[in-house]
Amino acid sequence: MASHGARGRSGGRPTLEEVAARAGVGRGTVSRVINGSPRVSDATRAAVEAAVAELGYVPNTAARALAANRTDAIALVVPEPETRFFAEPYFSDMLRGVGSELSETEMQLLLIFAGSDRERRRLAQYLAAHRVDGVLLVSVHADDPLPDLLAQLEIPAVISGPRSAGETLTSVDSDNYGGARSAVEHLLSRGRTRIAHITGRLDVYGAKRRVDGYRDALRDAGREVDELLVEPGDFTEEGGRRAMSVLLDRRPDLDAVFAGSDVMAAGARQVLREAGRRIPDDVALVGYDDSAIARHMDPPLTSVRQPIEEMGRAMIDLLLTEIADRRPPTSRGLERQHAVLPTQLVARASS
Amino acid sequence: MASHGARGRSGGRPTLEEVAARAGVGRGTVSRVINGSPRVSDATRAAVEAAVAELGYVPNTAARALAANRTDAIALVVPEPETRFFAEPYFSDMLRGVGSELSETEMQLLLIFAGSDRERRRLAQYLAAHRVDGVLLVSVHADDPLPDLLAQLEIPAVISGPRSAGETLTSVDSDNYGGARSAVEHLLSRGRTRIAHITGRLDVYGAKRRVDGYRDALRDAGREVDELLVEPGDFTEEGGRRAMSVLLDRRPDLDAVFAGSDVMAAGARQVLREAGRRIPDDVALVGYDDSAIARHMDPPLTSVRQPIEEMGRAMIDLLLTEIADRRPPTSRGLERQHAVLPTQLVARASS
């Protein structure tokens, strides 16, 4: 690929020292050139760069890591079994955003699954050994000890989807509140008046925010919130079915359903069909996530899209800043950042 | 998680030296204990282990890598864009096998995509820097320069699906020849006599082997191979459709089709339907890969399953051996290994 020149003349790979000798300069100067320091004259820089090219010099990462006490690597930690990782487009979108943003840098991305207890112990060791400069945490459950471990080890970290309003780690999230509002406002604008909500698992902060958005949108439109129209689900299809049955029982006259996820909307749709309700004629349906399910549903499902790829990019940005500062902001008396990215309603035939 | 004891007493993480002092032994002895050398007395080992636990000592990977000239990491290189990686179950199965086998060891797995030119250049740098002890190469095209780069850099590597009969890298493959044979023998045993074959891309070695298996199975059953019944496809659905049309044109009396992949079988099925042939009554259909498509096809497709997860495990085994030997076998006058794992015919309603 590159021209290698005198590679391996003296056995192994060329070292900084050899490059220095070849360029007729000192070790420090070569190091400065390699690391892009401005304190090098143009002539010297050119000479060093020539020597680097001739020898096919590539820095030894281990030596650099040892001397500089950094690894130039960050981990994307997925506290889920691998199967979910592959099953849900969320992760591949996230990975794409992270990867694209990271390709601008010299940083290496490690993908680490921590679904099983065993994998978690491994991860703990890994972090204790400081084998990465920072950590990206996606899909974290409310009671997960990982964020606290990270904080304790003072490892820079960014979490996607804060665990609560008082999240201690730097976080990136989409606007769950605003997304839910836009869904409800959309239904109101379509003339629906009895709008039900199937919530996500309420121990997930984002799901709670969606409920808040649902409530406030109704209130701001001058409607009272009918608690009989709110039923908790658990993000699964079965949960969506169950909740829909309950809702139909309690309020047979409902004319719209806002589900906290597309998967739950799919479950709700089945129950509505079985009950003889037409979508959207009798009951309008709106989901959340704008996943593949939404596009392929019959009828296609109106849904709220989260900018997942962009969230990945934002996470990297925040993390790199934190790493550059060499430590978490809180240990320097600074505020943690909490980025919130806008969502977008994608209207389709179901509403 | 673990008990940390005196972590950070003197600022940073404890070093080997500190553990040695605490245990009242020399640096070398601690190193031996850490690395599981047998040349340590039981009493000394116990003392060192106690000191390690008390101090919460975790070895510094960078220092170890520098001193020992190894990284304890291997890369799984996917020469495809990420999208394909997530789309095809092949990769997740492979990753599962690799991961499970690797979790027995201290090795770290890196997932590296090399779909774009840019990513490839990065990878070349990465390999030149010897940042991994070995490489797993999956899904390599015939003209890919990567295997040669690996050989030239003398980096231990194992490839899944050899590029040819004379593959220079250690390889793991499934028994394409035997798999094809079993498919054809199955059709023969069902009384089919005019069995067509839609091949895969013939610049893919595995596809060629399947053609060989098809031919030999017919010959060994005492039939002559009718070349008009063999038509090349390209692994795509469209290619399957095209090949099927050609075959139906040439041999309207065919009574079975063995497709070189499930996706091509799906294409063939469409054309057969349009031509008014019933499956399996008029024409029996067999695919290859036993992918999700096969199970969900109407009728469910008989297909040849490859033990992908097991292949992943086998790749790791071979790679670890090669790494332990510190260099590729060929540079030591030894033969490359080529493991071939058995396939299995999964009979369903289509045949």
Added chain:
DNA sequence: ATCACTCATGGGAGCGCTCCCACAGTACCT
């Protein structure tokens, strides 16, 4: 010409390990 400062540069020290040689101690043979 002198001083004060800046800038490019060389190279020592040190990061935390592994490798290996030297050495003492013990055991078993002549």
Added chain:
DNA sequence: AGGTACTGTGGGAGCGCTCCCATGAGTGAT
């Protein structure tokens, strides 16, 4: 008793970098 062979152990050397201090050359003000 002397030799030989091991076994467990300590610690020097060195892996290839970065960091930082010292140095000398260059610049401009006095």
